[in-house]
Amino acid sequence: MTVRPVTAPALLFSRRALVGVAMALGTLPSRLLAEKTGELIAGTYAQEGGPGLVPLEASPTGWVAGRPLDTIRNASFGVRASATGIRYLLDEQEKGRVGVYDRGLQRLGDFSTRGADPCHAALSPDGGMLAVANYSSGSVAIWRIDRTTGRPIGEAQLTVHTGEGPNRARQAGPHAHWVGFAMGGKLLHAVDLGADAIFAHALDPQSGAIVSTSLAYRAPAGSGPRHLARHPRLPIVYLVSELANTVTILATHPDGSFAAKGALSTLPAEFSGPSTAAHIAVNKSGTRLYVSNRGHDSIAVFAIGADGGLTLLQHVGSGGRGPRLFLLIEERGEMLVANQRSGNVSRLSLGKDGRLGAAAYGTAIPGVVFLSA
Secondary structure (H helix, E strand, O other): OOOOOOEEOOOEEOHHHHOOOOOOOOOOOOOOEOOOOOEEEEEEOHHHOOOOEEEEEEEOOEEEEOOOEOOOOOOOOEEEOOOOOOEEEEEOOOOOEEEEEOOOOOEEEEEEOOOOOEEEEEEOOOOOEEEEEEOOOOEEEEEEEOOOOOOEEEEEEEEEOOOOOOOOOOOOOOOEEEEEEEHHHOEEEEEEOOOOEEEEEEEOOOOOOEEEEEEEEEOOOOOOEEEEEEOOOOOEEEEEEOOOOEEEEEEEOOOOOEEEEEEEEOOOOOOOOOOEEEEEEEOOOOOEEEEEEEOOOEEEEEEEOOOOOEEEEEEEEOOOOOEEEEEEEHHHOEEEEEEOOOOEEEEEEEOOOOOEEEEEEEEEOOOEEEEEO
């Protein structure tokens, strides 16, 4: 593995865009729970007929799509600073970019991710750093952020992963797919589908510079690790592997490394068709874990034991084809699922026991891939 520091230009803002932004930044939970139940956004892929960024408003009968913002294209993921409402929305394309928007989704500025097809982002716990995973170029970009303006301070540092896997169609090189801060922002984990690995980048919290890089976990060859979900209380994380269709229970060590405690399939034992796992999330109480399956087109629900172990509870149809990302909205007792292939945001009832009810088709949104409060 090689780490090569590369610089990127700082974000350009207009003076008018900076007026009134004066609160410290916070972060949304990494498990993607909707904290606001009255308004959401849906990101879409333009090449799949997506109309842009679509606002969703809650109504007594469900969620209603508003007028799309056609200038915000290919928003495959994003993060929001909870204190100010500033959003960092990815523009997933060959020359990847990050757009920065205020609470009203007015553009404040944008900048290059210095990589291809950015697909995941994270803010540090104090809002002082932003990290982005560039999928196709297998790199991770990190910026220091001014917490009062949302503006990058200085230039980005780019870390380029190395590695490959046995699936030549999907793993000919590194493919960074998820990033997340740990240890109060002193460590950045990066899940790499192509390298079958989770990397740990130690950071200088003052400068944001990468001090060292190590291998936090070596995944089984060809498994294609995709995303992590952290348990809210236990020293446990859960790794979903896209190609193997598994969720692995990982114990965390003080140095930021992980040790596998077991793995379960995300698919029913009797299923034999093509499928790839996608999103993973843990509920607020840390008692249930959810994974979306694209191909089987389902949500797998697991019970989480007192020791962090998993027991399969159910598989429920996703209400569409190609379920990618989903949101747990516990206050409304529902899950929303972005079904990319069928172009709809389905609704599933969420019981107090964490089980899911049958899906309703919900709202039609072509090319939908991302949902966020």
